[in-house]
Amino acid sequence: MVKWITVLVVEPGKAPDVRELPNNLKAFELTIQGYIETAETIRPGCLIVCDGNYPLTQKPIKRADIQGTFIIIRVDNTEPVSLNEEDINIFSEVFK
Numbered sequence: 208m209v210k211w212i213t214v215l216v217v218e219p220g221k222a223p224d225v226r227e228l229p230n231n232l233k234a235f236e237l238t239i240q241g242y243i244e245t246a247e248t249i250r251p252g253c254l255i256v257c258d259g260n261y262p263l264t265q266k267p268i269k270r271a272d273i274q275g276t277f278i279i280i281r282v283d284n285t286e287p288v289s290l291n292e293e294d295i296n297i298f299s300e301v302f303k
Contacts, residue, residue, distance in 0.1 A: 213289035215279040215298050217270065223299045228278070230287055239276050246273075249301065253281050253294055270302045 210230040216238060217223045228234045235243055241258030248255055257263070257277040279298050280287045290298070 212280065212287055213295075215290060215295055215302075216276065217273075217279070217302045218276045223302050225290075225295055225299075235278060238278055241275065248279065248298070250294060250297060252283070253279060253290070253298075255279055 211227045212230045214226055214228050215223050216226050216228075228238060232243060235256050239256060239258050241260050244257055244259035244262065246255045246257065246263050255273065255277050256279070257273050258275045261274040263273065279290065279294070279302075281290050281294060282288065
């Protein structure tokens with residue numbers, strides 16, 4: 208059985224979009240259209256999942272720091288879990 212989680216998907220030129228994705232690496236790779244790299248966010252417990260073909264040199268602080276589509280997830284003991292409402296509200300504003 209596939210577990211689904213709530214994530215925020217940020218695509219170039221579009222507003223951040225709340226989506227339900229299968230909780231697996233393949234689904235993340237298909238969404239970002241590349242190989243996975245993760246980066247810390249401004250919120251503890253949350254990560255940005257982005258395309259590893261465009262390495263990040265520092266902690267991203269704005270949307271322009273990240274090329275291509277990226278996903279924001281929450282992590283609990285190294286396992287991806289759904290974002291909560293507060294996470295969604297904050298990241299929707301930060302990455303609009």
